[in-house]
Amino acid sequence: MSVLRLCLALFAAIFPGGPLAAEPLSREELASYVFPPFSLGEKVNDQNVWTLLNSGGAEAGFVFETEPMAPLPGFSGAPINLFVMLDLEGRFLDVKLISHNEPIFVSGLGEAPFRQFFEQYPGLSISQSLVVGTPYGAADSGSALVYLDGVTKATASVRIAHESLLAATREVARAKMQGVATGPPAHPDPDYAEDLTWADLVDQGLATRKLVTNAEIDTAFAGTLWASDDPLAKAEPEAPYLDLWVVDLGPPSIARAALSEGTYAELQRFMQISDTDEPILVIDAGRHGLVSEEFIRNTSPDWLSAEQDGLPIALRDADLFVTLTEDAPEGTAMILRTDRRLGFDPTRDWTLNVQAIRKHGSFQPEIGSVVLSAQHSTDERFYIRPGAVEQSAPWRDALRNRQADIILGAGLLVAILALVGPLMHRIAGKVLLTPVRLTVLAIVTGFIGWWGQGQLSIVTVLGVIRTAWEGASFAFLLYDPFSLMIWAVAILGFVLWGRGLFCGWLCPFGALQEFASHLGRLLCIPQWEPSGRVDSTLKWVKYVVLAGLVATVFIAPQHVDTAAEIEPFKTAITVFFVREWYYVLYAAFWLVLSMVLFKGFCRYVCPLGAVMAIGGLIRGRDWIERREGCGSPCQLCRVRCRYGAIEKTGKIDYSECFQCLDCVQIYDDPQQCVPLILDGRRETRGIAAR
DSSP, rough: OOOEEEEEEEHHHHHHHOOOOOOOOOOOHHHTOOOOOOOEEOSSSSSSEEEOOOSSSEEEEEEEEEETOOBBBOTTSSSSEEEEETTTTTTTTEEEEEEOOOOHHHTTTTTTTHHHHTOTTTTOOOTSSESOOOOOOOOOOTTTTEEEOOOTTHHHHHHHHHHHHHHHHHHIIIIIIOOOSOOOEEEETTTTOOOOOHEEEETTEEEEEEEEEEHHHHHTTSSSSTSOOHHEEEEHHTSSEEEEEEEEESSSSHHHHHOOHHHHHHHHHHHSTTTTEEEEEEESSSOOOOOOOOOTSSOOSSSSSEEEEEEEEOOOEEEOOBOTTTOOOOOOEEEEEEEGTOOOOSSSSEEEEEEEEEEOOOSOOOEEEEEEEEEEEEOOOGEESSOOOOOOOOOHHHHHHHHHHHHHHHHHHHHHHHHHHTTTHHTTTTHHHHHHHHHHHHIIIIIIIIIIIOOOOHHHHHHHHHHHHOOOOOGGGGGHHHHHHHHHHHHHHHHTTTTHHHIIIIIIHHHHHHHHHHHHHTTOOOOOOOHHHHHHHTTTTHHHHHHHHHHHHHHGGGGHHHHHHOOHHIIIISSSSSSOOOHHHHHHHHHTTTSSSSSSSSIIIIIHHHHHHHHHGGOSSSSOOOTBBBTTTTTTTHOTTTOOOBOOSSSSSSTTTOOOOOHHHHHHHHHHHHHHHHHHOOOOOOHHHH
């Protein structure tokens, strides 16, 4: 890496004035975002928080940007910076996007859907439980959550933006609107141990119980439309309607007292991955239940919400199967989680709210609800308060969120490595090669490309160059572990085979071109193949394109993402052709061209292919075997090679080889390989002569 930085330093000397770290907006810049009749007041702290004035000059709220207070990194490694106008009651007046570098919006979907996402916040309050996503089941299910529509194919980016917004807003609310301390929250002390039982948890107030009888819930609905809509409540007035237990499982001693050994072990494994989450056990031994029938695991519970200091606490199902100790109450149990980085302090009182739902009418029933609340806190002795809160490494959450995809992807990659490695000569037979290859390419397109969003791009390469030039962190690469895994295998391929592993087997857009070529042959469309001289000249175009893109990083970095659109990958794979017509037309052009010119974009224009070819120079062996007769007299492999990767001498040009194995098939076939045929004839003559 030091060599790379030295080279980039030379570029920096030639092209000075590289990007600088983001600075807080000036008063004039911030004031330009404030809409009338409001105006910008005075600065109130060193985190660029300002007062908001109404038309009469009175204080009406606060204005701030999120990055100084909540610099949660996005997928590029850079924070998403937002402008926020908040009134004195905690309602959002306006939220606007100031800056970001999220790849999916920079060179994929465009900024419009990202900006539209923030248009949902005005009118909402920080006291509401705001969730990114869509409600499961009927919209009238009585959920306490307020759902914000996400952006398809960009869920992770908008959630990072949402969390940044809430974290910054809560800090302003605590410091300026309610006077609540903003010091780092307590987290469980890993060295503290205490032998506890469930009875101890109850006696010491570590397990909170909220019991509501049928008579009490009837009283809560008395005088409303829904007063008579629960016959069971009237039939058994003293029976429990809600028998709720709340236990904070963050401290290991408390978790051991409440959970079975198996569930405790599973929770500890979960906490190793999500070490900033506070796990909370909720049990209902009554008849109400914890969630509705429409609830989906690993999402926010629709009947449960929480708050602390009048501010919402984001809850999410931990998706763990829960069994309890023998002396714990019997009932429905689940473990929820909330992120301590967003301000939750388990040692101070917080409230769990349960929505009690009734329906009136059978056809499109009207929904009524009352809130049942239980207050809980956990003793300080189980926690420590560090001077600063260390955020978990971003790759941990990303790795956990994509665990299933990564496991399946790893299995697929291992299978492909086996096919083109130890099993290469077996699948290169006449019968197997085409069906095996097309099957693998179909899986790569569907799973790695459209589902897994693992299409590698020149954008990543240019991002690495720019990061190295600035001397910044490469941690942004860890935000997409699925693509990083494919990069790792592609780089391994450099050593073993050259560029061919990725370009021939792992590139979804390359696979689409190959399918287009097969379709062209099936339709008997005349094929065009450039002459040897033209082919040799065109192969240099991709290197010129790559050089131009690298130069753009240093000369005009603001135009890099636009220049990188020479790749049609985002259009065809990332957004599945749902884009402006000219991008779709451009991507379709290359696919249609592949019906007459075999993989024209891959062979001649692809800047990522140029990177792969350069990387392939570290290849440690000539993996395609050659015989003495290859090239003279036999030219069959060269003639059959649609990539033009075999010279007249029979030598393989690995910088242009896509590892299609067609030449390996010929090499292994005694009925096609001319040297084998000639050797066979010599043996036959020798036997006849004897």
